[in-house]
Amino acid sequence: SQKIEQNSEALNIQEGKTATLTCNYTNYSPAYLQWYRQDPGRGPVFLLLIRENEKEKRKERLKVTFDTTLKQSLFHITASQPADSATYLCALANNAGKSTFGDGTTLTVKP
Amino acid sequence: DTEVTQTPKHLVMGMTNKKSLKCEQHMGHRAMYWYKQKAKKPPELMFVYSYEKLSINESVPSRFSPECPNSSLLNLHLHALQPEDSALYLCASSQRPGQGVAGQWNEQFFGPGTRLTVL
Numbered sequence: 017s018q019k020i021e022q023n024s025e026a027l028n029i030q031e032g033k034t035a036t037l038t039c040n041y042t043n044y045s046p047a048y049l050q051w052y053r054q055d056p057g058r059g060p061v062f063l064l065l066i067r068e069n070e071k072e073k074r075k076e077r078l079k080v081t082f083d084t085t086l087k088q089s090l091f092h093i094t095a096s097q098p099a100d101s102a103t104y105l106c107a108l109a110n111n112a113g114k115s116t117f118g119d120g121t122t123l124t125v126k127p
Numbered sequence: 128d129t130e131v132t133q134t135p136k137h138l139v140m141g142m143t144n145k146k147s148l149k150c151e152q153h154m155g156h157r158a159m160y161w162y163k164q165k166a167k168k169p170p171e172l173m174f175v176y177s178y179e180k181l182s183i184n185e186s187v188p189s190r191f192s193p194e195c196p197n198s199s200l201l202n203l204h205l206h207a208l209q210p211e212d213s214a215l216y217l218c219a220s221s222q223r224p225g226q227g228v229a230g231q232w233n234e235q236f237f238g239p240g241t242r243l244t245v246l
Contacts (some may be wrong), residue, residue: 048233050233050234050235052237056240057215057240057242058240059131059217059219059237059238059239059240060217060235060237061237062234062235062236062237063232064232099162105169105170109233111161112175112182112183113158113175113177113182113183113221113233114172114175114183114185115160115172115235116172117169117170117171118169119168119169120169
């Protein structure tokens with residue numbers, strides 16, 4: 017069965033450092049992969065999308081990589097800030113528009 | 128307007144009640160979604176509407192009945208729910224459904240959700 021694993025439930029880092037979150041998957045051939053941010057009690061907010069034939073995408077302080085051979089995506093936040101503290105979800109999607117989310121990693125950036 | 132709105136924000140209902148959740152977007156999106164999210168768990172896809180037609184039903188029990196009256200509105204009708212159905216119900220929309228084209232069209236905009244409690 018399909019499985020999506022995000023590296024850890026919680027990640028604590030110091031302000032200014034780079035946060036790296038991992039998303040691994042098995043038994044799935046996604047058309048694309050997305051990263052979302054979710055704050056407590058709120059809906060997820062889209063951050064980045066990367067297609068199966070793309071290796072890397074960047075947006076401001078965010079970078080995502082996608083390795084379909086390793087079946088892994090890495091999500092980086094550079095120069096992290098306390099305001100980046102949230103739960104980050106990866107989601108794999110097929111061409112029919114069906115998205116499956118990982119359990120998420122809760123990032124805490126300490127000042 | 129880049130917002131997805133959901134009403135009500137909170138809903139408490141008994142197991143014999145009938146209620147409806149509403150979702151609205153005015154971004155011209157042609158794909159709309161219902162997700163269920165339990166505490167400390169990821170959103171789980173329930174239904175996908177593509178061009179106002181139901182395209183995906185993730186084997187959701189019939190006590191949940193979706194409806195898409197037009198391209199801007201999405202409803203979820205609830206009847207005879209169980210306490211384990213208590214959760215945050217999220218609506219989302221995207222420009223287009225998957226259809227083999229990835230990119231900006233597939234970015235999902237989520238609403239704030241309806242917190243449902245079934246007594």
